[in-house]
Amino acid sequence: MSMVVTSPDFRWGLKFFKYLEIAKVNYFTNTTYLANFLSKSIMVVLRIWIFTQLYRVTYATANENEIGGLTVPMVIWGLMIAQSLNTATRPQLSKLIDEEVKSGVIAYSINRPYSYILFHYFGSMGRFVSNLISNLTLGFLAAFILVGPISLSWNGLLLGSLLLFFGYTLDFLIDLMIGLISFWVEDISAFNWIYSKSQLIFGGLILPLSLFPDYLRNIAELLPFSQLFYSGSRLIVNFDFQLFQKYLLIQMAWLVFFWLLVGYVFSKGIKHVSVNGG
Amino acid sequence: MEENIIEVKNLKKTFKIKQKNPGFFGGISSVFSPVYKTVNAVENVSFSVKPGELLAFIGPNGAGKSTTIKMMTGILYPTSGFIQVLGFNPSRNRQQLAYHIGSVFGQKPQLWFHLPPMNTYNLFSRIYELDQKKFQERLKFLVDIFEISDLLKIPVRKLSLGQRMRCEIVASLLHQPKIIFLDEPTIGLDVIAKRHIREVIKYLNEEEKVTIFLTSHDAGDIETLAQRTIVINQGTMVFNDTTEKLKKNYIKTKIVELVLEGKTDDFHFAGGKIVEKTKYDLKIELNTEKASIEKLLNYAVENFDIQDINIFDPEMEEIIAAIYQEQK
DSSP: OOOBOOOHHHHHHHHHHHHHHHHHHHHHHHTSSHHHHHHHHHHHHHHHHHHHHHHHHHHHHHTOSOBTTBOHHHHHHHHHHHHHHHHHTOSOHHHHHHHHHHHTTHHHHTSSSSOHHHHHHHHHHHHHHHHHHHHHHHHHHHHHHHHOOOOOOHHHHHHHHHHHHHHHHHHHHHHHHHHHHTTTOSOOHHHHHHHHHHHHHHSSSSSOGGGSOHHHHHHHHHSGGGGTTHHHHHHHHSOOHHHHHHHHHHHHHHHHHHHHHHHHHHHHHTTTOOOSOO | OOOOSEEEEEEEEEEEEEEOOSHHHHHHHHHHSOEEEEEEEEEEEEEEEOTTOEEEEEOSTTSSHHHHHHHHTTSSOOSEEEEEETTBOTTTSHHHHHTTEEEEETTSOOSOTTSOHHHHHHHHHHHTTBOHHHHHHHHHHHHHHHTOTTTTTSOGGGSOHHHHHHHHHHHHHTTOOSEEEEESTTTTOOHHHHHHHHHHHHHHHHHSOOEEEEEESOHHHHHHHOSEEEEEETTEEEEEEEHHHHHHHHOOEEEEEEEESSOSTTOOOTTEEEEEEOSSEEEEEEETTTSOHHHHHHHHHHHSOEEEEEEEOOOHHHHHHHHHHHHO
16 A cells, blocks of 8 residues: 555645645754844844945945935945845755765755755745744844844835845756756865855855946846845945836846756756765 | 566666876866776566565675666666566656555665654654554554664764664664565675674565565575575676575685684684684684584684684675586
């Protein structure tokens, strides 16, 4: 007698529970060590404090209250959101896949009745949510104490959050793509390095794109790095519907591109897997 | 005639391994002009398995055992050849096949390291889409036979190797697979833990009629468990027959180690050959066809004060050498 439920109507429900449970286990395993878990949020607070000092001096030196449509409190709140989300994606999925390949544990993770890509998507989501709750809580308090509140619009909150969700998915696809490279090459740290540094420069994690010169901002906005966590956080702190439409279009184009690329690379890579250690 | 549950024909797997010279310049040159070595991990292996069989697939380290298992479970793509497991092509139907098979890779963990085994079991019950009531019944049954009720709530990182291995095997049996692939399930375990795992494997095969495909380089696993044995060496099959025949023809010796109170100089036992001797320690190779372990121990007990006794099976390499010798 088989234990597997075979009713087709019920199986879709079970498939959903499967991925939900994967997210849940990742959520709990990520919160096992409290000190390790909180250290990421403390780093966010520390960065917010540094940015506050930096941008206060910058705006004072330029003798401006507003640059590129953003005041100092807007910049700090925007950076807090982008930093909180970016830090919440740690540890990077690509490093985890690289470790799976090196340790040979991929023999299990690849050999279960689920989609390997969705397994990692929901697993990452579990870790991301647990990190994000703590990052945003501490980050919110830090920004509130350092620069005070800013006025937000419902449109900005809802549509900005939507862009952040798509941005998270785009980050997942790029990170997964880098992880899949470990099916071919022995060490992917160089790819990781390029990706994280590109995020720092063009992803609005240190310098909001609104403060870039026009020509550079136009280029940076078209790159995927700005569509991860900058675009959404920018719209939350200062909503602009035209900008939302533009960002959504760019984000969708990158999402489709990386989705197709990941699908193609995975279908090739799966034939190339070699499991270390026998 | 019963249909085969596993069918493997002319299976071949080659790996290209990048060669690196030592040192800084060696590293640089391997980037610009990489040199690859082709390794034939599995070469023209053919066999079949019937439902309910307990088959041992043995060989020394690097023989190609794990590679073959990984091709049968769909993890690795074969370079050439044919594999069918439960009617599925493993590399093409990996996900569908996964519902019906279980696997344990002795050196690799599948339990979540920082969480108790129960969390992994719950996760697997969802991954394999199990009916929750049946899952609870199945879990209770497995917990009882593997004696792990005290371990369910302890984080995996705190379990001993033997405890962890029992929990690992339970994880692979939750969905009641038709075939279980056990890759070195007793590696690194002490005698008691090994015996327990062997007993449960035997029970599952006899009572639940689960087909078991077992790899090991421990001759003891095979002697105790398998009805049929396939021996593989350097990717090639060198023996495929009953375990009884393997034992009768090639596992004729045991190594008995004795640690004595007195000196070993006066030890003279006609049925065995001393292969290693220190002041108080002796290793005797015993031909079990000519002399029994009982006789040796009687002689030792009557004439010496014994501190310790260990009995070992012959090394896998020796068994393979004996097979080659006979084939020549």
